[in-house]
Amino acid sequence: MGDGDLGATEKIKKLKLKPYYFPLFVTENVLQKEKDHIEGFAPEVAWVTKSGKSELEAPIAIRPTSETVMYPYFSKWIRSHRDLPLRCNQWCNVVRWEFSNPTPFIRSREFLWQEGHTAFATKEEADEEVLQILELYRRIYEEFLAVPVSKGRKSEMEKFAGGLYTTSVEAFIPNTGRGIQGATSHCLGQNFAKMFDITFENEKGVREMVWQNSWAYTTRSIGVMVMTHGDDKGLVLPPKVAPIQVIVIAVPYKDADTTAIKGACESTVYTLNESGIRADQDTRENYSPGWKYSHWEMKGVPLRIEIGPKDLANKQVRIVRRDNGAKVDIPVTNLVEEVKVLLDEIQKNLFKTAQEKRDACVQVIKTWDEFTTALNNKRLILAPWCDEEEVEKDVKARTKGELGAAKTLCTPFEQPELPEGTLCFASGKQAKKWSFWGRSY
Numbered sequence: 439m440g441d442g443d444l445g446a447t448e449k450i451k452k453l454k455l456k457p458y459y460f461p462l463f464v465t466e467n468v469l470q471k472e473k474d475h476i477e478g479f480a481p482e483v484a485w486v487t488k489s490g491k492s493e494l495e496a497p498i499a500i501r502p503t504s505e506t507v508m509y510p511y512f513s514k515w516i517r518s519h520r521d522l523p524l525r526c527n528q529w530c531n532v533v534r535w536e537f538s539n540p541t542p543f544i545r546s547r548e549f550l551w552q553e554g555h556t557a558f559a560t561k562e563e564a565d566e567e568v569l570q571i572l573e574l575y576r577r578i579y580e581e582f583l584a585v586p587v588s589k590g591r592k593s594e595m596e597k598f599a600g601g602l603y604t605t606s607v608e609a610f611i612p613n614t615g616r617g618i619q620g621a622t623s624h625c626l627g628q629n630f631a632k633m634f635d636i637t638f639e640n641e642k643g644v645r646e647m648v649w650q651n652s653w654a655y656t657t658r659s660i661g662v663m664v665m666t667h668g669d670d671k672g673l674v675l676p677p678k679v680a681p682i683q684v685i686v687i688a689v690p691y692k693d694a695d696t697t698a699i700k701g702a703c704e705s706t707v708y709t710l711n712e713s714g715i716r717a718d719q720d721t722r723e724n725y726s727p728g729w730k731y732s733h734w735e736m737k738g739v740p741l742r743i744e745i746g747p748k749d750l751a752n753k754q755v756r757i758v759r760r761d762n763g764a765k766v767d768i769p770v771t772n773l774v775e776e777v778k779v780l781l782d783e784i785q786k787n788l789f790k791t792a793q794e795k796r797d798a799c800v801q802v803i804k805t806w807d808e809f810t811t812a813l814n815n816k817r818l819i820l821a822p823w824c825d826e827e828e829v830e831k832d833v834k835a836r837t838k839g840e841l842g843a844a845k846t847l848c849t850p851f852e853q854p855e856l857p858e859g860t861l862c863f864a865s866g867k868q869a870k871k872w873s874f875w876g877r878s879y
Contacts, residue, residue, distance in 0.1 A: 453570075455527040455554060460507045462530075463498045469506045471633045478599020479503070482534035484547075500533040505600070505626070505652060508555050509634040516557060516648060518639050524557040524648075543661025544618070544879050551656035557636065557648040561627075564649040568623045571653045572605050575621040578655065583663040584676040584788040585609050586796050587620050588874065590848030595827050598652075602627030608847045608874065611665045612795045615816020617847040617878040618662055623653040666792050667761075673738025674760055676788050677781040684710055684717040684777060685734045689727045689746035702745050706755060706773065713774045715781070717743075735760060740784050741777065761787055802854075809863050809875070813837065813844055818876050820854070822869035824862035833864050833875070847874040 463486070470476045476483075485497040501507055508526065516524060533548050540546055554571065558564045572589055579585045587607040597604035607620040631637065631647040640646050667674040677683050686703045690696045703719050710717035720730045727744070734742060744756040754767045757777070761784050768776045801817040803809050812819045823829070823846070830846055837844040849871050860869045 453525065453574075455525040455556075458508075458526045458528045459530065460504055460511075460528060462501055464501055464507045465498060466496055468510060469499050471506060472600045472630055474629070475505065475600030479534070482536065484533045484535045501530075502532055502534045503652075503654075504528070504530070504532070504553055504555070505630055509630050509636060512555075512557060512648075513634050513636045516636055516638050519559055519641055522557060522559045522638060522648065523563065525554070526556070527552060527554045541661070541879070543657055543664070549657050551654050553652065553654040556651045557631075558650070559638065559640065559646070559648065561625075561649050564625050564651050567651055568605055568625050568653075571623040571651075572607065572621075575607050575623065575653075575655055579607055579609065579620055579659065579662075580789060582676065582678045583659060583666075584678075584785060584792060585620070585662055585666045586789065586793040588848065588850050588852075590850040590874065592622075592848055593825070593827070593830055593846045593873070595830050596846060598622065598624040598626075600629050601625065601652075602629070606848050609662050609666070610796050610799060610818045610876070611662075611879075612799050612816070613665070615799070615877065617818060617874065617876045618658070619847075619878070620659065620662060621653075621655040624651060626650040626652055667788055668738075671732070672736030674788070675738035675740060677740045677785050680738065680740050681716065682718045682737075682739050683715055683781055684741045684743055685739045686717060686719040686743045686745065687727055687730050687734075688719075688721075689744050689749075691747055694747040695750070698750055699745055699747065702750055702755075706743060706745065706770075709773060710777060713778075715774070715777055731758075741780060759784060761791075803863060804860075805863055809844075810837070813876070818847075818874060819844075820850075820872055821863040821875055822856060822860045823849075823871060823873045823875075824865050824867040825849075825870045825873075826865065826867070829862065829865045829867075842877050844875055844877055847876055847878060849873045 479502045483502050484500045486500065487494055487497045512524065515521065529552050531548055531550050536545050536547050556567060576587055576589055579587045587609050589607055592604040592606055601624045604622055604624045606622045609618050609620045611618060628647045628649060630650055636648050637645045638648060664673060686706050688699045688703050690699050707717045707719045731742065738760060740760050742758040749755055753770050755770060755773065756765060756767050757780065758765050799818045800820060801812045802820045803812050804822065809819060809821060834843040834845055853872055856869060856872060862869045
């Protein structure tokens with residue numbers, strides 16, 4: 439990827455997090471210390487049971503997440519209030535043995551992620567960081583990947599296993615009518631501190647348990663971006679994260695001065711690279727210009743520059759946008775400025791288009807009949823809900839089918855007014871909040 443992962447890394451560094459790398463393997467007794475936590479992950483844990491042909495004395499788990507790997511060390515490192523806050527971050531791979539429908543980037547058995555783990559003296563500090571990180575994730579999705587997301591809180595049923603509460607950024611894919619969890623920021627409370635004995639001596643000399651958070655952003659974000667912007671020609675990459683922002687292709691007609699055209703292409707790439715734009719040239723001679731156009735369109739490169747004999751004579755280049763196919767001829771003297779403007783326009787246009795498509799799918803409903811109709815119409819449903827776990831389970835059971843059951847995606851922080859006397863769409867009880875519902879990945 440381009441700037442997206444770099445942007446995330448830079449912003450994470452600014453949060454004064456220290457980079458760590460913890461072991462991939464975790465023993466059974468450590469993994470099972472936090473009962474709710476392991477119960478939530480049990481079906482997905484991969485176990486190593488053999489070394490060569492020999493059976494291991496005890497099976498060893500491959501981390502599905504790193505809480506239980508890290509926290510025994512936290513209990514050793516944290517002694518006093520002076521050791522807090524403790525902020526760790528690691529980029530690593532994790533394994534979750536997904537059985538239902540493994541999909542590249544979206545649901546795979548192994549994926550790469552960034553996971554942050556922090557410990558604080560007070561709940562207030564932990565609560566503040568949860569939202570700070572969630573805003574960072576929103577910015578990565580919206581400002582870099584050009585994907586609109588909703589910030590909200592997960593239901594008790596959908597929250598992180600063993601945590602106190604979970605917040606998330608949720609995206610929606612209009613083509614399939616499915617929501618997708620973009621990234622999560624969890625407040626773990628003091629559950630793990632209790633199990634792993636992570637305590638500190640406060641300023642009055644009294645021992646207290648720490649408050650902890652964990653938060654993660656994964657390669658799933660690439661899948662969300664691909665599904666949000668891609669079209670029948672292939673990928674459409676937002677300029678900020680495109681590894682190549684501009685591809686330069688020579689278009690030599692018969693009897694044209696190919697040497698001069700090649701020189702102009704090389705000069706164009708050099709000029710753009712020197713100004714900080716990620717440009718490259720397709721110099722392959724065994725493919726036609728038309729074939730190259732299709733190839734780089736499929737790769738999602740935001741801008742294509744074509745240089746032929748006419749362009750050479752007129753001291754210009756032809757620029758073609760990947761997002762809408764618009765073509766424009768630019769004087770060579772204005773090249774860098776015009777390319778920067780176009781890349782900025784493409785970035786903004788991709789987000790605007792994605793937001794309009796997403797917003798057009800949002801449907802506010804009040805009754806069960808409206809809910810089932812909206813669900814079958816692939817809508818992102820905003821519904822009044824009584825916030826009861828049994829009702830959520832009931833909705834899942836009643837909507838089971840070939841396309842999968844509906845569930846709560848999140849309760850958005852931006853809550854519309856809930857008029858007094860509004861009833862839950864599913865139970866008919868008093869509604870407490872508006873929540874997003876739908877099928878999901």
